[in-house]
Amino acid sequence: MRATYMYGPADVRVIDASDPQIEQPTDAILRTVVACVCGSDLHPYHSMKPNERGVSMGHEMIGVVEEVGAEVATVTRGDVVIVPFVWSCGQCDFCREGLQTSCRFGRQRTGGAQAQYRRAPLADGTLYRLDVDENDERMPGLLTLSDVYGTGYHAALTGGAGPGKTVTVIGDGAVGLLAVLSARDLGAERIILMGRHEARTDLGRRYGATDVVAERGDEGVAAVRELTGGDGSHVVIDAVGHLPAYEQALGVVRDGGTVTRVGVPQYQDGPIGREQFTRNITITGGVAPVRAYIDLLLPGVLDGTVDPGAVFDRELPLEDIADGYRLMDDREALKVLIRP
Amino acid sequence: MRATYMYGPADVRVIDASDPQIEQPTDAILRTVVACVCGSDLHPYHSMKPNERGVSMGHEMIGVVEEVGAEVATVTRGDVVIVPFVWSCGQCDFCREGLQTSCRFGRQRTGGAQAQYRRAPLADGTLYRLDVDENDERMPGLLTLSDVYGTGYHAALTGGAGPGKTVTVIGDGAVGLLAVLSARDLGAERIILMGRHEARTDLGRRYGATDVVAERGDEGVAAVRELTGGDGSHVVIDAVGHLPAYEQALGVVRDGGTVTRVGVPQYQDGPIGREQFTRNITITGGVAPVRAYIDLLLPGVLDGTVDPGAVFDRELPLEDIADGYRLMDDREALKVLIRP
Missing domain, CATH: 3.40.50.720 (NAD(P)-binding Rossmann-like Domain)
Known part of the structure; x- marks a missing residue:
């Protein structure tokens, strides 16, 4: 698959990477519908220590479930899901308190969202199933629920x-x-x-x-x-x-x-x-437990009462994502939406 | 009158000072019933810059009103009052919000409470009238309402x-x-x-x-x-x-x-x-707006449900207050009550 890596300041490349696989029975594999570049991605874009292997980028996305592990119960192949930027089990005390960013099982390394596919650990606790088609025109607004609106x-x-x-x-x-x-x-x-x-x-x-x-x-x-x-x-x-x-x-x-x-x-x-x-x-x-806010914020996005998707003022294909970083860093774009 | 001044680290003296006078029509003059040494008094006791003129000390007291200015309406000569450690008008927006420590008129310099008499500015907003005799045995507990209990x-x-x-x-x-x-x-x-x-x-x-x-x-x-x-x-x-x-x-x-x-x-x-x-x-x-809490905390002190006065484990006459500072600094006393 194609995936975005950062190698040092202002050095963003789309490369061939291996497709993600189910590793845990609680994983899902997602195909990216929309992803984007975050203001926080600009911090390493300015100051990251050069790294030959590169760092996989992106943490905001909406995806379609391609495959699920044996223990995944709440989403299934074909579901369109919001992917909050932190993994969370949904069951531990922190998750139940609405502080999914401190989930006892959430610290798991995966590839980033600025890619064609992605492994999602803790699929039942993290992923939020939508009743919309992947071509729905409200996709930009829905994408903001994975980070910036909830934040x-x-x-x-x-x-x-x-x-x-x-x-x-x-x-x-x-x-x-x-x-x-x-x-x-x-x-x-x-x-x-x-x-x-x-x-x-x-x-x-x-x-x-x-x-x-x-x-x-x-x-x-x-x-x-x-x-x-x-x-x-x-x-x-x-x-x-x-x-x-x-x-x-x-x-x-x-x-x-x-x-x-x-x-x-x-x-x-x-x-x-x-x-x-x-x-x-x-x-x-602090770091926003955006998973906790989707129930509350989703209806307004679906019925058009609010228009958080207006923060996206540019759309680029994944292959051109380096331009997206540059446009945001130069303040020529507010936020860049990416379609693989 | 006799009053406590600090001149430098570990240098506390009781000296003759002029009696306070009404300066503003909103002032009251108080005779000290009980005062005490605060843990925060130990900060300058350790590190104050030596000062030949000395700094008047003390911010916790219960007093008897001796005289009031022309505009004072809520307390009168003979009243026993709690004196919170910050002056507050009781009328401005901060006071009405319960943040008397940010009162718009509260920053007024007066002599300290570790003295026989004291001028209290903003008497109506600051002083809290008690229906107890100045010899009441609950005086230590009541004194804590001027700072440490509210804090x-x-x-x-x-x-x-x-x-x-x-x-x-x-x-x-x-x-x-x-x-x-x-x-x-x-x-x-x-x-x-x-x-x-x-x-x-x-x-x-x-x-x-x-x-x-x-x-x-x-x-x-x-x-x-x-x-x-x-x-x-x-x-x-x-x-x-x-x-x-x-x-x-x-x-x-x-x-x-x-x-x-x-x-x-x-x-x-x-x-x-x-x-x-x-x-x-x-x-x-932050700095506690203790004036805001007296209504709530006073009943328990009066009826004996709580015993905040137990923090006082030593009592000294004003003339011996330097011993009180030393005892607290050496952790030989928890908190020293002073009677003039």
Whole structure:
């Protein structure tokens, strides 16, 4: 099969790889219907240590079940399934609590989603069966349920977005924009989007942003404070992951408020001292257990109430995926959908 | 009047100071009934920059109103009042939200509580009138409502202590012990107290600790993990404030769990990166708005259901307060009550 590997910064190639096989009786083999490039894929695209063997890429997809292991009970050949970006058994205490990202059995290495086929471990717990055809035009929206929509929702939910609240979203990538959408759906009164790419912030306004702030750093903090009567924002969502974004979040959060992070931190230590303590700031969020949110978010995607698929502004065949990385890295594309 | 000043590390003196006067029409002048030394007073006791003029000390007290400014409406001469450790107007949005520590008018400098008299700004919003005589034997318990009991409660509440939860408390000082008491009152299933002073941990058991771990650092983390089937604790309360306590908290918290801090951080930066993100750890807590909790906690103190006053294991006259600091610093006393 054809599959995407990264070998070092800005070095993405589609190569011939061996077809995945059932390895465990709980596995399924999937044929990729749609996959995509994630903002988090750009972190290694910038800074990965060169690696001759390459790293298999991609973690978002919708697939068709081709084959199942002997113990798989809930999906069968031909099913169209959403594949959340973390494997989860569905049975352990963490899964039952809705924290599938900490599943006791979830840490399993597989090939990536930017490929023609993929092995899915823990198929019963992970895969979410859809009653749609693989050619359904809603596929882009459905694909966002494998990561970015659920991640944006995790941000808004853990941050406490709701009626009467001002929510500031840092980052106008797909996760940031879908955090805007989620904050609106949770009833936030005011949603300030911090981003500088007009096509993206325009989509953010369509998703519910009431204000857009293009400035960053101290200027960005000052602008959000001015919009909020000097006090800052009840909820701040960091959808970036770099230290300056976290620092910016601390700068715009209101006393007693919450900073929630869904951008993967590119740092180990950061400000968490006296100032945050004195102001009763909460830091929360983390890797989103998107599997937990599909039941809730799917109906709106199916009936068209929400349009998370609008984050895809480009579509490429798998063979051209390196262009997709480049387009996203150059901010020429917001998010690139891939069809094998 | 006589008042306590600190001039440098381990240099505490009781000196003659001028009597406080009404400065604003919202002020009250209080005569101290009981005051005490706080664990947080030991931070400057170790590390304050020597200062010839000295720093007025103390922030916990119960007083009798001696005089009120023209605009004070809710307390009058002769009233016995709890004095929370932060001034608050009671009217602004932060006060109405229960975050009196961020009151818009609260940052006012006054003399400390370890003195015969004290000016209380924002008397209407801050002072809590009691229907007890100043010689009431429950005075020690009532005094804890000015800081340590409310602070322990803030920890347990913001941490999410409740039924089915395991709560680990780091630190066996007064705040840690009253966090144990509060976690029990909120219904926590299991309460692990990390502390090494037997008299204190015995009181902790009386307050509801189900387990005591004397080890610190990696050994302490290993011990708590063993007690919790390897998973760690849903809620971890840092009642210390030094960086190793925060690191220990991160080590014992369960995935998806909460670290809440009520010990004043003696650091600016700390671990807040990829590991905490991957595990969906929440960091919360902060300076406790104890004024918000008095309504809730007072009845139990008055009717004897709880005995927070047991944290006071020594009583000294104001003139001997330097001994009180030394006794607490040497861990010979848990908390020292002062009578002028």
